[in-house]
Structure formats: structure tokens, C-alpha cells
Amino acid sequence: MRRNEIRAIxxxxxxxxxxxxxxxxxxxxxxxxxxxxxxxxxxxxxCFDGPMRGILWIELPQERLKELTSNMLGLAEGQISxxxxxxxxxxxxxxxxxxxxPRLAGETSIFTIGAPVFAAPGDGLPLIRPExxxxxxxxxxxxxxxxxxxxxxxxxLD
Amino acid sequence: xGRQAIERVFRMxxxxxxxxxxxxxxAMILKTLRMGEIELGEVLQAGNGREALERMENHWVDLVIxxxxxxxxxxxxxxxxxxxxxxxxxxxxxxxxxxxxxARVCRLRQKGARFLHKPxxxxxLHDTVIGMLGVxxxxxx
Numbered sequence: 001m002r003r004n005e006i007r008a009i010x011x012x013x014x015x016x017x018x019x020x021x022x023x024x025x026x027x028x029x030x031x032x033x034x035x036x037x038x039x040x041x042x043x044x045x046x047c048f049d050g051p052m053r054g055i056l057w058i059e060l061p062q063e064r065l066k067e068l069t070s071n072m073l074g075l076a077e078g079q080i081s082x083x084x085x086x087x088x089x090x091x092x093x094x095x096x097x098x099x100x101x102p103r104l105a106g107e108t109s110i111f112t113i114g115a116p117v118f119a120a121p122g123d124g125l126p127l128i129r130p131e132x133x134x135x136x137x138x139x140x141x142x143x144x145x146x147x148x149x150x151x152x153x154x155x156x157l158d
Numbered sequence: 159x160g161r162q163a164i165e166r167v168f169r170m171x172x173x174x175x176x177x178x179x180x181x182x183x184x185a186m187i188l189k190t191l192r193m194g195e196i197e198l199g200e201v202l203q204a205g206n207g208r209e210a211l212e213r214m215e216n217h218w219v220d221l222v223i224x225x226x227x228x229x230x231x232x233x234x235x236x237x238x239x240x241x242x243x244x245x246x247x248x249x250x251x252x253x254x255x256x257x258x259x260x261a262r263v264c265r266l267r268q269k270g271a272r273f274l275h276k277p278x279x280x281x282x283l284h285d286t287v288i289g290m291l292g293v294x295x296x297x298x299x
Contacts, residue, residue, distance in 0.1 A: 021277040098256020
């Protein structure tokens with residue numbers, strides 16, 4: 001597949017999941033955002049194994065995560081603990097990954113998706129191996145930037 | 159499906175076991191069940207298949223709602239253990255998962271489980287549970 005095709009599928013999947021799971025509207029970012037950093041961002045990833053092996057990361061602003069988790073649970077933002085936020089982020093990336101992989105590898109493919117892993121802001125994206133290929137999709141999440149990074153150990157790009 | 163029919167069938171509460179390694183997903187499922195017409199009795203929770211089997215040993219369970227990918231013992235392994243246990247083999251199991259493989263979904267259905275894809279709407283979960291627990295689709299008003 002071409003990079004743009006994969007990026008479009010990643011964006012479509014994430015937009016749909018964020019809307020259905022957390023009742024938040026997002027849009028593929030129109031312009032590529034080169035650098036977003038800061039201590040107010042959080043990230044989580046899930047490893048997958050099957051016809052392709054790799055990891056899918058999500059990174060978004062802490063403030064947006066509180067809102068997403070609040071929506072998912074139907075609780076006020078003040079009731080959302082850091083532990084719930086972390087669990088919420090893990091569930092979001094897990095559901096995005098589970099819905100994304102069949103769109104890339106076919107509906108008959110069987111994947112095992114691991115438990116979410118977390119990384120502190122500024123740590124980069126752990127578990128990314130030097131071999132393989134990465135595709136990034138960027139979403140505008142109500143004014144905040146949400147990044148998705150798909151890293152696959154095999155060659156997937158045309 | 160008529161409201162009266164639902165009320166008739168669900169006057170007795172049901173005990174539900176929710177099995178998922180995500181606290182948030184367990185809370186979402188519980189919240190969704192509480193929003194509906196189903197009268198819940200005891201609500202049990204487990205973080206993986208092994209814990210779920212332990213809960214079933216000690217509590218009466220009318221319905222199991224389980225994820226597939228979980229640490230220690232996944233949902234499919236849990237179903238395999240339930241099938242060979244005379245005490246558990248008749249408990250309805252609803253698998254709620256991100257699983258996208260048709261092959262695996264078919265395999266789970268062959269083992270008697272129903273399947274609901276994440277993310278699910280409250281209506282989808284509610285209707286599936288009601289269907290599994292035996293309320294006719296077109297009950298008379």
C-alpha cells in the first residue's frame with residue numbers, strides 16, 4: 001500500500017473510534033505538524049503480532065485525554081483519576097488497533113494485540129525497532145493535536 | 159420489542175460477570191447495562207479468564223460478558239474451560255472485543271458465544287443481551 005493510503009485508513013479509523021467510543025469529533029489535520037512536544041502530552045501503544053508485527057502508538061494532550069475518559073465513563077472530569085485516564089488511553093489505542101489491522105491486512109487475518117504500554121512525555125516512542133516502516137497520521141482533536149504512529153517490522157509500503 | 163414484554167421477562171434480576179483487563183471498559187459496559195431495561199442483580203468483575211472462572215466457582219452467574227485479549231487467560235481459553243465444565247457450560251457468553259478476524263469470530267460462535275464488536279452503542283449491547291436471555295424479538299404488547 002502507499003503511505004497516503006495507509007495514513008488515510010489510520011485517520012478514518014481513529015476518527016470513527018474517537019467519535020463512537022468517546023463522543024469526540026476529530027478531523028485529519030490539513031497540514032502536517034512537524035513538532036508537538038511538552039509535558040502536557042500523554043502516549044500509549046499496543047504491540048500486535050500476526051500477518052504483520054509491530055506497534056501502534058497514540059499521543060495526545062493530557063487535557064483532551066481527561067475529556068475523552070470523562071465521556072467514555074459518563075463521569076465529570078473532576079472524578080477522573082490519573083489511573084482512569086491511563087486506562088482510558090489504553091482502551092482507546094486498543095480499540096483503534098483492533099479496528100485498524102483488519103483494514104490493512106484483510107478481514108480473515110488473525111492478530112494478537114498485547115496489553116497497552118505507556119511512555120512518559122519526551123521519551124519518544126519506545127519499542128520502535130530500527131528495521132521496518134512507520135506511517136504517521138495526525139488528527140485535529142478539537143484544537144489539540146493527536147498523533148498516531150504505526151510501526152510495522154516488515155515492509156508494507158509500495 | 160415492547161416495553162411491557164421486557165418488563166415481564168426482566169422482573170427477576172440477572173447476575174452478570176464482566177471480564178475485561180481494562181477498568182474503563184468494564185465500567186463502560188456496566189454503565190451501559192444500567193442505562194437499559196435490564197434489572198441487574200449481582201454484578202461481578204474480573205480482569206482475565208482465570209479470575210472469571212474463580213468468580214463463577216463462588217457465585218451464581220446468569221451472563222458472562224468478556225473480552226478476548228487479556229493477560230494470563232484470554233477470553234477464548236476461558237470459554238474452552240467453561241464448555242467442558244458441567245456447571246458453566248450453559249452460561250451464555252457475550253464476547254465484546256475489538257477482534258476483527260472473521261475466522262476467529264466464527265470460531266467463537268461455533269463455541270456458542272455471541273459476539274459484539276468494540277466500539278458498541280448502548281442499544282447494540284442492550285439488544286444483544288436481551289436477545290441472549292430469551293426475550294422474543296416480537297413479543298406481544
